[in-house]
Amino acid sequence: MLFKINGEPADVVIENEKNALEIVRSFQKVLEKHLIISAIEIDNKYFTPDNQGLIDIPVEDIHEINIEVGTQEEIAVSLLHESKGMLNNVINDMKKNGFTHTAQYNEIIDWLIETLKSVNSITAFHLNEIKILTTTLHQIKAYLNDSEREEAKIPSLCNIIENMIQFFDSLQLKIANNFKIDRDDLLQALENCQTELPEISESLQVGKDREAFGKIHTVINVLETCSIYFRQNHAEMPPDYQDEAEQSFQELNSLLSDIVVAFERGDFVLIADLFEYELPDKLENYKNLIVQIEE
Numbered sequence: 001m002l003f004k005i006n007g008e009p010a011d012v013v014i015e016n017e018k019n020a021l022e023i024v025r026s027f028q029k030v031l032e033k034h035l036i037i038s039a040i041e042i043d044n045k046y047f048t049p050d051n052q053g054l055i056d057i058p059v060e061d062i063h064e065i066n067i068e069v070g071t072q073e074e075i076a077v078s079l080l081h082e083s084k085g086m087l088n089n090v091i092n093d094m095k096k097n098g099f100t101h102t103a104q105y106n107e108i109i110d111w112l113i114e115t116l117k118s119v120n121s122i123t124a125f126h127l128n129e130i131k132i133l134t135t136t137l138h139q140i141k142a143y144l145n146d147s148e149r150e151e152a153k154i155p156s157l158c159n160i161i162e163n164m165i166q167f168f169d170s171l172q173l174k175i176a177n178n179f180k181i182d183r184d185d186l187l188q189a190l191e192n193c194q195t196e197l198p199e200i201s202e203s204l205q206v207g208k209d210r211e212a213f214g215k216i217h218t219v220i221n222v223l224e225t226c227s228i229y230f231r232q233n234h235a236e237m238p239p240d241y242q243d244e245a246e247q248s249f250q251e252l253n254s255l256l257s258d259i260v261v262a263f264e265r266g267d268f269v270l271i272a273d274l275f276e277y278e279l280p281d282k283l284e285n286y287k288n289l290i291v292q293i294e295e
Contacts, residue, residue, distance in 0.1 A: 004066040021054035038075040041066040076119045076175045084168045091158045102144050109141045128224050128260050129167050135264045163214030181229045189222045190287050197275045204272035223256045233293045241292045
């Protein structure tokens, strides 16, 4: 049997293992703590590490086994990259074939939801983008399987999926160890949010929920980025502003939670109210505080 690690031949001795699952478990035990197995390829067939079907593959039947290994961050980023490719394929296919391949879209959406669960479990901190993406995927699946779905809505649906891809980009950046927030970019993003809030609220109030999806995603992403920036740079603020910044940080997280919960429940009336009556003043306050942070 040829044993490979990340595609390269490795000198690994198989002792008492009787099947592929036992090989995988034994190999995981000898890995360094920061490394995990992401995938297994056995004679050109792919398996997840927890696939119980591996127990049915005897060692003597394996000609070649390749075990993919990486850090948690590397695996999460790789999964998100693959997810973006799948979403792009769905967009292209839907534009060409309409709802003809809905069954395949359902399978892809289920895979994406499971992938987001996996990413959430292996990252160092939980991200609201994962909740938003999961909720949106469920909503898209429900619409795809709705008997009253309309071909005329396909461009709007594709636009929602395109906005989701931007969220996957954001997740990749935040999960990577080199995530750095530029203050000027954040200030500009906050200004853009201030400009777009009235338009988002109006769209939600007149029932144009799908048109507002992408912009809601953007606002949540900016608020979360703002929260991370406060957390990363709190110590760099002048002492006179630190208490105010801490209070704003708590208020920001509370408001962010309210928006995410409302989004998960489909309560767009509440989101419209939050965007119209609470967010504008807070965004201005966040901008003023961020300006005080020394870089």
